Amino acid sequence: MTDGPNRRDLLARLSAAGFASLALPAEAFAQGAELPPTPACEGHAGATPRQTEGPFFTPSSPQRADLRSDGGGTLLVLSGFVLTRQCRPVPGALLDFWHADTSGQYDNRGFRFRGHLFADQQGRYQLVTRTPGLYTGRTRHLHVKVRAGGQSPPLTTQLYFPDEPGNRRDGLFDQKLLMTLRPAEGGQLGRFDFVLAG
Numbered sequence: 001m002t003d004g005p006n007r008r009d010l011l012a013r014l015s016a017a018g019f020a021s022l023a024l025p026a027e028a029f030a031q032g033a034e035l036p037p038t039p040a041c042e043g044h045a046g047a048t049p050r051q052t053e054g055p056f057f058t059p060s061s062p063q064r065a066d067l068r069s070d071g072g073g074t075l076l077v078l079s080g081f082v083l084t085r086q087c088r089p090v091p092g093a094l095l096d097f098w099h100a101d102t103s104g105q106y107d108n109r110g111f112r113f114r115g116h117l118f119a120d121q122q123g124r125y126q127l128v129t130r131t132p133g134l135y136t137g138r139t140r141h142l143h144v145k146v147r148a149g150g151q152s153p154p155l156t157t158q159l160y161f162p163d164e165p166g167n168r169r170d171g172l173f174d175q176k177l178l179m180t181l182r183p184a185e186g187g188q189l190g191r192f193d194f195v196l197a198g
Contacts, residue, residue, distance in 0.1 A: 160173055
């Protein structure tokens with residue numbers, strides 16, 4: 001027996017309240033079927049693994065949920081929840097994302113493909129960006145820091161793309177940090193739920 005709601009209970013309650021489907025950019029995704037949550041959260045979930053920050057974090061990123069800039073690339077809409085280990089939503093959690101551009105370069109002078117956003121009152125977040133390009137020695141990935149309230153230090157980790165050939169060779173790759181992805185008209189829908197340790 002668990003002392004908190006399991007994943008199905010949580011999503012059923014949110015769905016009943018009208019919160020299960022996240023709004024997607026209309027120009028890219030007319031269809032919006034719900035993706036299975038990752039990682040599974042049954043009673044007491046394991047915390048999302050920490051990973052290295054990488055050499056390219058820049059503090060004080062702008063608050064924005066849309067990191068797209070001029071230029072091409074595949075649209076990526078990433079959404080999910082920030083949860084406690086008891087599967088309870090974490091309202092107002094800060095998520096700070098950054099990643100390489102479509103050619104594998106980081107913007108270290110400005111804030112291209114960098115920004116932070118806040119989870120809503122149900123712990124939901126949604127990021128709109130472009131799929132990052134590859135660079136030597138790494139597989140395709142996103143960087144993120146997640147902080148809830150006065151949590152210190154924040155969860156610093158990286159999210160990975162499924163079916164990438166570079167996953168097998170990347171020394172930092174962790175299967176537990178794979179996003180769930182599916183193609184949609186105009187790009188990809190991604191899903192990842194963050195589970196905070198404390």
